[in-house]
Amino acid sequence: MAEPLLEMKNVSHVYVNDKGAALAVDQFSLTMQSGEFVSLVGPSGCGKTTVLSIIAGLLKPVAGEVKIDGKPVSQPSGEVGYMLQQDYLFPWRTIMENATIGLELTGKRSPEREKYVLRLLLEMGLGNHIHALPHQLSGGMRQRVALVRTLATEPNLLLLDEPFSALDYQTKMQLEDLVWQTLRDRNKTVLLVTHDIAEAIAMSDRVIVMGRNPGRIRHQVDIPEAIRETTPFHAREKSGFHELFHQIWKYLEESTSEGARP
Amino acid sequence: MNSPEYELYQGYLRQKRKERIAVMLTQFIIVIGLIAAWEFAGRMNKIDTLLFSYPSKILRLLYDRLLEGTLLNHVGVTLAETSVGFLLGTVCGTALAAAIWWFRFLSKVLDPFLVVLNSMPKVALGPLIIVAIGPNVVSVIATALAVTVIITTLVVHSSFREVDESYIKVVRIFGATRADVFRKVILPASFPTIVSTLKVNVGLAWIGVVVGEFLVSKQGLGYLIIYGFQVFNFTLVIGSLFIIAIAATLMYQAVAVLEKKLIGHRQN
Numbered sequence: 001m002a003e004p005l006l007e008m009k010n011v012s013h014v015y016v017n018d019k020g021a022a023l024a025v026d027q028f029s030l031t032m033q034s035g036e037f038v039s040l041v042g043p044s045g046c047g048k049t050t051v052l053s054i055i056a057g058l059l060k061p062v063a064g065e066v067k068i069d070g071k072p073v074s075q076p077s078g079e080v081g082y083m084l085q086q087d088y089l090f091p092w093r094t095i096m097e098n099a100t101i102g103l104e105l106t107g108k109r110s111p112e113r114e115k116y117v118l119r120l121l122l123e124m125g126l127g128n129h130i131h132a133l134p135h136q137l138s139g140g141m142r143q144r145v146a147l148v149r150t151l152a153t154e155p156n157l158l159l160l161d162e163p164f165s166a167l168d169y170q171t172k173m174q175l176e177d178l179v180w181q182t183l184r185d186r187n188k189t190v191l192l193v194t195h196d197i198a199e200a201i202a203m204s205d206r207v208i209v210m211g212r213n214p215g216r217i218r219h220q221v222d223i224p225e226a227i228r229e230t231t232p233f234h235a236r237e238k239s240g241f242h243e244l245f246h247q248i249w250k251y252l253e254e255s256t257s258e259g260a261r262p
Numbered sequence: 263m264n265s266p267e268y269e270l271y272q273g274y275l276r277q278k279r280k281e282r283i284a285v286m287l288t289q290f291i292i293v294i295g296l297i298a299a300w301e302f303a304g305r306m307n308k309i310d311t312l313l314f315s316y317p318s319k320i321l322r323l324l325y326d327r328l329l330e331g332t333l334l335n336h337v338g339v340t341l342a343e344t345s346v347g348f349l350l351g352t353v354c355g356t357a358l359a360a361a362i363w364w365f366r367f368l369s370k371v372l373d374p375f376l377v378v379l380n381s382m383p384k385v386a387l388g389p390l391i392i393v394a395i396g397p398n399v400v401s402v403i404a405t406a407l408a409v410t411v412i413i414t415t416l417v418v419h420s421s422f423r424e425v426d427e428s429y430i431k432v433v434r435i436f437g438a439t440r441a442d443v444f445r446k447v448i449l450p451a452s453f454p455t456i457v458s459t460l461k462v463n464v465g466l467a468w469i470g471v472v473v474g475e476f477l478v479s480k481q482g483l484g485y486l487i488i489y490g491f492q493v494f495n496f497t498l499v500i501g502s503l504f505i506i507a508i509a510a511t512l513m514y515q516a517v518a519v520l521e522k523k524l525i526g527h528r529q530n
Contacts (some may be wrong), residue, residue: 056435075437082435088428092450101446105436153436 003070005189006032006055006157011064013050024050026214028064032189034156037180039192039200039207041248043256047215048193052159055191056080068157078106081155083163087142089134095121095145096130102153113152120148124178140171147179151186158183160192164199176203176232197248201241202232207248211255218255221248315497324501333505340471340482341509343399347406348467352460354407355414362415363422363448364440380416384408385473397478405477406470410463417462421455422448454525461517468510483509 013025025047032038040048053059055066057076066073068080089098099117103109121130124144126137134142143163150158163179164172180203183190194200200207205228209219221244227235235241297317303309304316311319327333362369388405395401429447438446475484483502490498 058431058434076435078436080435082431084428084431086428088426088432090429090447090450092453101433102436105433105438105442105446149432 004031005034005036005069006030006191007065007067007070008051008055009065011051011054011061011066013047013054013059013061015050023214025054025061026216028215028217030208030217032157032191034189035187036206037183037190037192037204039194039204040210041194041197041200041207041252042210042215042218043212043252044195045215046210046212046255048210049161050215052082052161052191052193055157056082056159078102078108078153079155079157081150081153081158083146083150083158083160085162086166087134087139087146089142089145089149091134094131094133095126095137098134098145099148099152102149106153108153116154117148117152120151121145123182124148138171139167140175143167143175144178147182151182156189158188158190160190162194163192165195172199173233179203180232197245197252198236198241199232201227201244201248202235204228209248209251209255219248219251221251312494313496315500320497320501320504323497324505327501336482336486336502337505337509339399339479340475340484340506341513343402343471343474343482344406344464344467344513347403347470348410348460348463350403351407351410351463351467352414352456355411355459356418356456358411358415359419359422360444360449362419363444369419376412376416379412384412385469388473388477391474392478399479401478402471402474402482405474406467409466409470413466414459414463417459418452418456421452425451457521457524461514461521464514464517465510468506472506 008028008030011025011028012023015022015024028047028051030038030051040051042048050059054061055068055073057073057080060074073080089095090101093101096117099121100109100114103113103117118130121127124147126141126144126148129137129141134145137145143166146163160179164175167175176199190204192200192203201223205223207221207223208217209221210216211218223244224240227238227241227244230238300309300314301317304311304314304319309316324333362372385405385408387408391404391408392401395404425448429451430443433443433446471482472484472487475482476488479485483506486502487499490496490502
């Protein structure tokens, strides 16, 4: 087997503030092969976002090691893409300027890269809005710009932190398909954090269920090929989807009650 | 021929226009009425014209001074001092806010001092500024700066801190340094606040400049007021006040137009 793209071993993180120290993530281990799509589901406060921040190099874990492509992560570098719950496009920058901010910051700006960004924007149906300002676009369009911004520096690993949660249902379904297809075509490795069990099953190859207090992996569920190979929209109609949904639902209920404070 | 919606819309517009005209007309009548009453009372000696003068006398004085060429000179000096004062206050305040944002330790150390300085009436520093700098234009500008700089620092710094962490996260992912975060996120995000402090500072700088001119100057509208007071020429005092009101309004409007130009296209 090839060397994994992401390797996390026994990663723990403690948040310290005026109130004290809280163990947010405990002994978290995860290995992801190149091209894999993994989802993290779990109750709020189970440390999902903390895990993403650690992988991105934004947070230094208290213990454990994180390696991407065999190299330990020490700080953010543009090698890892991160998509947030909301688009957070800069209101004073045009769509093109927003999409290329990563190139500016990583010093990767070049005519070829800009052409690549332009092509992505066209692919996402944003061709007519390149010089528009973010407030002129709908929520779905803005999140597509955020996806282009994330892809602009051509990271191999993408971290998606509930990127569809702020959208209305229809837009969310459309965007799930678009993101899934776009990332699959480019053979990106993706770690998705979500509250939505159906979304996790429909999009990923593997679902990891986390529990809280402290944040820990409880279960792993492999998604069968029939669902994996289908676009997220149609995956929801495949046989076996509902059984998986109920299984993960049960795991989540368990992990929520286990972690509940007495 | 016309749709009912069109008719309703036209009716709505007519109604609006009517109201606007009524408001303006009332305002006009108030102003004219007050001036006429003042003029009448002055000429009929119903009020003490030595203290309160009256409109035509004031206008005649201003006109004479204008012909002499001294009035424009005074106006020019005051306008220049105020402009320099409020621009300098905004720039220095923003720079100070940036320093405080950059060095968190500094921000914690300076916090109580800034609070004290902010609560203090800065024009009270006037005499100290004059002995420190000397009785000249620089002192007047320094007084205006003293009035504007602290509040600018506080307002701009709090706007720096209110920038959503997620915007910072967006650039940090790409390996942004602290300087990048400031240049690409914090400063442009706070730009509307900085421009709007310009507007507040126009008003504050007028206070600083007029007080400064009271204390030291041989030129400017503040000087005319204090001079008119000393020689008991209240026509001059009221005339200068009148010009200050016009100049300050025009300056404020100019900055408001500038603000619209700079950030009018921006919406969240």
